[in-house]
Amino acid sequence: MSELPADRRYTKEHEWAKAAGGEVTVGITAFAVEQLGDITLVNLDVKVGDQIATGKAFGTIESVKTLSDLYAPIAGKVVRVNTELSTKPELVNEDCFGKAWMIAIAPSDPAATDGLMDVKAYGEFLKTAH
């Protein structure tokens, strides 16, 4: 598995949240991608300006085998949506920590990501996750 970026936080649902410049970008981890397999469809059901609550589904991701929900790791206002994924779902397989970011949130609580796992904790969590 590829190296986990240390510049962001992680959730037990295998999502990442990267805080920078007052917004938090959200995506899914390589572990999630590996579990899903070939991604064929990404549906992001939020638009810029929507308020989103922690743990609320903001979209779905379909692989050949299965459908999975995407959950907001923190609460806030959606400020950007990666519309490229609607026509290029394969980006998730190719670059889940980069080009395949999904949404960016202006957090209601600036310290919201502090409650998530850091790279070390997530790495430990992965060892037990199966």
Add this chain to the structure above:
Amino acid sequence: MTDASLRRTSLYDEHVKLGGRIVPFAGWEMPVQYTGIVDEHQAVRTAAGLFDVSHMGELRLRGEYAAHVVDYLVTNDARRLVDGQAMYTCGCNERAGILDDLIVYRHTEDDWRIVCNASNREKMVRHFAQAATDHCDFEDESDETALVALQGPRAFDVLAATGEDGAGLRALKSFHFREATLGGVPCTAARTGYTGEDGVEIFCAWDDAPALWRALLEAGRPMGIKAAGLGARDTLRLEARLSLYGNDIDETTNPIEAGLGWVVKVEKGDFVGRAALMEIKARPLPRKLVGLEVTGRGVARHGYPLRDGDGNEVGICTSGSPAPTVGKNIGLGYVPSAMAEVGTGLLVDCRGKNVDAVVVQTPFYKRAK
């Protein structure tokens, strides 16, 4: 998540060695994929793929009346088979509900093999054993019998590369089988499959399967053979519109509405389910299993409701997935006969979101002859 109640085929260690992701399936630990479903799917469509299907059940009926017993339990006409020929069929209950879909092999007039789904093994063992009582010998050979499927346009090149006996299998006709020695392993090769491609399914002794498996992978390496898992098996069979028991067919469905009327021979004489099947055939069908193409943004999955344009629930999706070769999201589902016409628009309820779909011709994929 090791579950002691799950069983392993004799190829389990091979799967692990190849990096297969193991999942529970019908009471077995089986590989769902090795390199990736799409990758394995394409290998089968363009070169060759090797599947472990040893979890399936093998039943044996022998004796003077074995042919009668087999023919009485299946909807297709077993009596038209010659030695070394096989056929696809349903086994029904008295109400015409499908107990299982099977392949029946006639070794000789008094020696028959039945292959059933792993999930139905206990049920079919009971069904066949009961019918055989006092008429012929019955044996459940599932525990001693391994089964691998070699499928794809290069399948017979792979067999030829294993040696002379393998090369001779090219002469095998569709749905025929014969004994062969492949990679030093004595086996029975049948020109059958579940992928829509040409190929063989090969039976051998349980403990011989790893030697056979390795010999085929080795021989097929120059042709691009890949081990393929249950995931690719499902997408391949769906593109070819081959039914999956438990999804598209079960005891609540009958062969006629499932589009399997071609394996129902009511004129052949008495068999279990015949009266009910004649009644079904005599009337207009209330519903039919049809092919679907999802034209909106969504993937139809097993169990999703199907709706008409007004949003009324009219049917159910039984199988669905992105189709790697077809390049579309496809599925199968039961709809009222009035909505079964090709071109009919309907909606798939993808967890509360109604997504456009249309009834299409099947199979979704047909190989070039």
